[in-house]
Amino acid sequence: MRLCIALVTLQTTEKEELQMGESLRSRGYPQFTDEHKLFRRTVREWCQKELHPNAEEWEAARLFPRNVFDRGAELGLLGIRMPEEYGGMGLDWWYSVCYAEEMVHSGMAGLTMAMLVQSDMATPVIHEIGNDYHKENFLAPAIRGEMIAALGVSEPDAGSDVANIRTTARKDGDDYVINGAKTYITNGTRADFITLAVRTGGEGFGGISLLMFPTDTKGYSVTNKLEKLGNHCSDTAEIAFEDCRVPTRNLLGHENAGFYYIMQNFQGERLVGAISSVAGAQRVLDMTVEFCKDRKAFGRPVIGFQTVRHLVVQLEAELEAARQLAYRAVSLLVMGQNATREITMAKLICGELANRVMDRCLQLHGGAGYMAEYEVSRAWRDSRLITIGGGTSEIMREILTKLHGL
Numbered sequence: 001m002r003l004c005i006a007l008v009t010l011q012t013t014e015k016e017e018l019q020m021g022e023s024l025r026s027r028g029y030p031q032f033t034d035e036h037k038l039f040r041r042t043v044r045e046w047c048q049k050e051l052h053p054n055a056e057e058w059e060a061a062r063l064f065p066r067n068v069f070d071r072g073a074e075l076g077l078l079g080i081r082m083p084e085e086y087g088g089m090g091l092d093w094w095y096s097v098c099y100a101e102e103m104v105h106s107g108m109a110g111l112t113m114a115m116l117v118q119s120d121m122a123t124p125v126i127h128e129i130g131n132d133y134h135k136e137n138f139l140a141p142a143i144r145g146e147m148i149a150a151l152g153v154s155e156p157d158a159g160s161d162v163a164n165i166r167t168t169a170r171k172d173g174d175d176y177v178i179n180g181a182k183t184y185i186t187n188g189t190r191a192d193f194i195t196l197a198v199r200t201g202g203e204g205f206g207g208i209s210l211l212m213f214p215t216d217t218k219g220y221s222v223t224n225k226l227e228k229l230g231n232h233c234s235d236t237a238e239i240a241f242e243d244c245r246v247p248t249r250n251l252l253g254h255e256n257a258g259f260y261y262i263m264q265n266f267q268g269e270r271l272v273g274a275i276s277s278v279a280g281a282q283r284v285l286d287m288t289v290e291f292c293k294d295r296k297a298f299g300r301p302v303i304g305f306q307t308v309r310h311l312v313v314q315l316e317a318e319l320e321a322a323r324q325l326a327y328r329a330v331s332l333l334v335m336g337q338n339a340t341r342e343i344t345m346a347k348l349i350c351g352e353l354a355n356r357v358m359d360r361c362l363q364l365h366g367g368a369g370y371m372a373e374y375e376v377s378r379a380w381r382d383s384r385l386i387t388i389g390g391g392t393s394e395i396m397r398e399i400l401t402k403l404h405g406l
């Protein structure tokens, strides 16, 4: 009898939680302490109150205001895992998870991407292999939001094939002289510095180095601001280097070891990308459920059709599985273990799934999903990048093939 009562109670509780959706989803994660939850709420409130209301204006303007970086810095978002001596918060990876998951509530994947480039793509490598000079002059100002950072790897003739980049840095006395071009550079029209991949040695992966490149260097130019399918509020640029001189002390780590550093740096980039893509898809799925409750067809709410309900829970289940894969990768990093395999899998699985969820959610909106005024249309466009940027799905499969020894 007592067991029956307990079961009834459990069912009631679970039903209530199901209605709350989110509380059911966030159960049973000891890694998220009350401090993590508070931090999570702070980021979400910032996004919902200060960013999301401006989404249409900033998307139309093709740029969000620079002071978003300032506010992000005030909240500590630009140096979550960075040491306090350089202005960081010295926190663990789970805070970065909260940050990447909650930024999606800005409703602008372009803004999220630009922030993540600043905090998790262009700067972690400075922390990992930079010296005091690099950290004081580039890392710390980026964490404070005073300098905007970009990551310059891709070139017109080398994207997936990083080992084939052609931008050269020739040593001349105490300087490197840089010549070449980069493309698809996020934050590229207004970056104050670029963590730049250059060729300092012979052909192939063994001749690449990373340099800290200030964009006020003579001979540097932004040659084109690119118009994109989505992520409209973020700027993406083509840039060129003509006999640009930077001091040799701007070299990060060892000369010609850059390919290894870039591959290491990709790990954090891919992981936050995977986490953010699942969170973005979850947000759109939740919005879609609400739409389907309101929208009526054949005399009942669209959610009343069994095929619709089954699709929703199928996508929910797949998102949960993808999220757990990404969390597994984070757990390995927190334990100080190599997570290349799991991060690569997460980037592949989360990215492909996010695209599918966005596509199905748009379908569930019917004609409304095709209209600009419905957020799902923007989310669908924005999401398309995730299986391309930071390494395509094909390259993820290629890496996994090699790790598997096939």
Ligand SMILES: Cc1cc2nc3c(=O)[nH]c(=O)nc-3n(C[C@H](O)[C@H](O)[C@H](O)COP(=O)(O)OP(=O)(O)OC[C@H]3O[C@@H](n4cnc5c(N)ncnc54)[C@H](O)[C@@H]3O)c2cc1C
Binding pocket: 117, 150, 151, 152, 153, 154, 158, 159, 160, 161, 183, 184, 185, 186, 187, 228, 231, 236, 385, 388, 389, 390, 391, 392, 393, 394, 395, 398
């Ligand atoms: C909006 C946006 C922002 C970006 N931001 C940045 C940035 O800030 N900094 C930066 O450095 N880069 C950035 N990129 C570049 C991005 O990382 C590259 O676009 C990506 O790595 C793919 O390179 P690619 O475009 O040259 O495609 P390609 O390498 O030309 O690939 C074309 C196709 O061939 C496939 N392919 C290539 N090699 C193989 C293979 N071995 N096996 C099977 N298939 C293969 C690819 O998967 C793809 O489908 C950005 C890109 C975009 C679109």
